[in-house]
Amino acid sequence: GGHVRFEDVRFGYEGERPILKGIDIEVAAGSTLAIVGPSGAGKSTIARLLYRFYDLSGGRITIDGQDIARVTQASLRASIGIVPQDTVLFNDTIGYNIGYGRAGATAEEIRAAARGAAIDRFIDSLPQGYESEVGERGLKLSGGEKQRVAIARTLLKDPPLLILDEATSALDSRTEAEILDTLGAVSARRTTITIAHRLSTIVDADQIVVLDAGRVAERGTHAELMARD
Numbered sequence: 001g002g003h004v005r006f007e008d009v010r011f012g013y014e015g016e017r018p019i020l021k022g023i024d025i026e027v028a029a030g031s032t033l034a035i036v037g038p039s040g041a042g043k044s045t046i047a048r049l050l051y052r053f054y055d056l057s058g059g060r061i062t063i064d065g066q067d068i069a070r071v072t073q074a075s076l077r078a079s080i081g082i083v084p085q086d087t088v089l090f091n092d093t094i095g096y097n098i099g100y101g102r103a104g105a106t107a108e109e110i111r112a113a114a115r116g117a118a119i120d121r122f123i124d125s126l127p128q129g130y131e132s133e134v135g136e137r138g139l140k141l142s143g144g145e146k147q148r149v150a151i152a153r154t155l156l157k158d159p160p161l162l163i164l165d166e167a168t169s170a171l172d173s174r175t176e177a178e179i180l181d182t183l184g185a186v187s188a189r190r191t192t193i194t195i196a197h198r199l200s201t202i203v204d205a206d207q208i209v210v211l212d213a214g215r216v217a218e219r220g221t222h223a224e225l226m227a228r229d
């Protein structure tokens with residue numbers, strides 16, 4: 001699963017001026033789409049529409065052929081994992097933060113997710129898993145470690161569609177490279193939509209869409225776009 005299609009997607013916040021002015025994008029299941037473009041182009045709005053924070057003004061978005069407006073919000077959101085730019089953590093253990101919202105998750109599954117995101121050194125010492133009162137607290141983590149917690153949450157959720165909304169933009173370049181490495185493993189075989197403003201984060205994307213003022217200005221692979229300029 002995870003075939004995503006935008007067909008003539010139009011949108012404006014609260015009936016205000018149009019933000020997206022007819023977007024057509026197709027993302028094959030298991031492939032990577034990168035969305036780049038200047039600030040204010042509408043990149044994050046696309047992520048919000050996929051997660052159905054807002055309804056479209058026109059056109060439609062389908063996942064595996066299903067109009068997302070016609071599935072329940074719960075099942076839609078269960079199929080999507082988002083790693084945001086700045087992960088906000090509860091002032092509780094790392095394990096709690098990873099398992100939050102996943103009522104059925106066992107301590108062992110949370111540990112496995114933490115290992116997959118390379119954040120396990122904070123929870124391997126916990127004797128009773130994520131409900132433990134001891135252990136490191138989320139607020140002490142560095143920016144890169146917080147992003148690893150968000151990645152671990154995604155691993156626990158195991159969604160067919162992954163959205164990285166400037167997931168590494170706030171990090172220094174060395175930490176960014178480390179996190180991109182981890183994200184590469186997590187996004188393999190998963191449909192991945194990466195929103196980025198640094199081209200270095202998206203060289204490997206199967207498809208790059210350049211968004212400008214709510215329209216697709218250019219599309220192609222990294223090599224194709226470079227050859228055009």
Ligand code: ADP
Pocket residue numbers: 013019037038039040041042043044045046
């Ligand atoms: P990008 O991610 O490309 O920087 P956004 O999708 O965040 O762009 O924003 C696109 C446009 O929509 C901007 O002009 C922004 O000011 C506007 N916008 C974003 N969020 C809201 C909102 N909640 N209400 C009204 N306008 C918004």
Ligand code: ADP
Pocket residue numbers: 077078081082088089090097100101102153157
């Ligand atoms: P998601 O579907 O993105 O994995 P959930 O459905 O579990 O998230 O969480 C519901 C809401 O709680 C979301 O708006 C999410 O941003 C918020 N949330 C989840 N985890 C945390 C956290 N550790 N700190 C703050 N807010 C959180």
